[in-house]
Amino acid sequence: MKSVHASVQDQFSQHADYYAQSSVHAKGNTLNVLLDFADPKGTEQTLDIATGTGFTAFALAPKVAYVVATDLTPVMVEKAVELAREQAIRNIAFSVAAAEALPFADASLDLVTCRLAPHHFQDVRAFLSEVHRVLRTDGLFCMTDSVSPESERLITWQNRVETLRDNSHAYGYPPSQWDAMITDAGFSLERTAHARNAQISFLWWVRPQKNPPEVVQEIRDAFAELSPEEAREYYTVQAEGDDFYFSWPTYTVKARRR
Numbered sequence: 001m002k003s004v005h006a007s008v009q010d011q012f013s014q015h016a017d018y019y020a021q022s023s024v025h026a027k028g029n030t031l032n033v034l035l036d037f038a039d040p041k042g043t044e045q046t047l048d049i050a051t052g053t054g055f056t057a058f059a060l061a062p063k064v065a066y067v068v069a070t071d072l073t074p075v076m077v078e079k080a081v082e083l084a085r086e087q088a089i090r091n092i093a094f095s096v097a098a099a100e101a102l103p104f105a106d107a108s109l110d111l112v113t114c115r116l117a118p119h120h121f122q123d124v125r126a127f128l129s130e131v132h133r134v135l136r137t138d139g140l141f142c143m144t145d146s147v148s149p150e151s152e153r154l155i156t157w158q159n160r161v162e163t164l165r166d167n168s169h170a171y172g173y174p175p176s177q178w179d180a181m182i183t184d185a186g187f188s189l190e191r192t193a194h195a196r197n198a199q200i201s202f203l204w205w206v207r208p209q210k211n212p213p214e215v216v217q218e219i220r221d222a223f224a225e226l227s228p229e230e231a232r233e234y235y236t237v238q239a240e241g242d243d244f245y246f247s248w249p250t251y252t253v254k255a256r257r258r
């Protein structure tokens with residue numbers, strides 16, 4: 001079986017141009033919440049982990065001293081380098097690196113961010129331990145990601161559906177498990193925010209050009225298994241002809257390294 005890292009690299013190597021043009025990733029309200037939580041003062045040596053094509057790193061660059069942007073997928077990093085050059089961003093550097101093995105010295109950074117990526121990580125505890133290691137004492141860690149609801153049934157349901165659609169999905173934890181893991185890794189939680197991403201078209205999201213019809217049908221059937229209350233409350237499902245729109249819950253955390 002392929003490792004999670006290999007699946008991530010396969011998946012994202014094919015989608016660098018799509019991500020570079022995705023308004024969900026370019027803007028999305030998770031970016032504003034993350035920037036608000038980070039509240040940079042202009043002096044921070046910053047690391048953006050799993051930067052993708054660089055949206056979060058580019059938004060941080062004018063607000064901090066320096067940003068290093070890392071990602072596991074070389075093609076995504078190449079695209080981010082190209083975009084940074086086009087936008088004439090000078091206080092930025094890039095590196096291909098796994099979130100679970102960061103190529104930085106202990107206590108060398110003031111701020112670490114990570115947006116819409118940890119659900120792809122092979123080993124979230126190793127990621128948190130690395131963030132703790134590279135941050136100085138009292139440094140800030142700000143993270144935002146899609147999460148599962150606090151329900152055993154829906155944790156299983158959501159991870160099954162996400163993995164069916166995209167085998168680079170590793171695991172979406174519920175907020176309570178994130179809180180426990182972040183605290184166990186040596187951080188104090190300062191702020192948290194629950195929100196959701198924008199309504200997504202099922203027919204767009206399920207990538208019919210990539211996933212075979214039987215997989216698309218299996219995912220559609222899985223949505224039909226939700227009770228009307230689950231569909232409405234947790235996933236804001238709204239029917240529209242052959243299609244339907246839905247959203248995932250998101251969670252943002254501001255944590256200080258102890």
Ligand SMILES: C[S@@+](CC[C@H](N)C(=O)[O-])C[C@H]1O[C@@H](n2cnc3c(N)ncnc32)[C@H](O)[C@@H]1O
Pocket residue numbers: 008009012025026049050051052053054055056070071072073076097098099100114115116117120121122
């Ligand atoms: C949705 S994109 C990230 C979006 C980006 N953070 C932003 O704000 O626009 C997810 C990224 O996570 C990266 N990734 C997945 N697993 C990783 C890991 N273990 N270490 C580092 N990067 C990883 C992928 O290569 C991909 O570029």
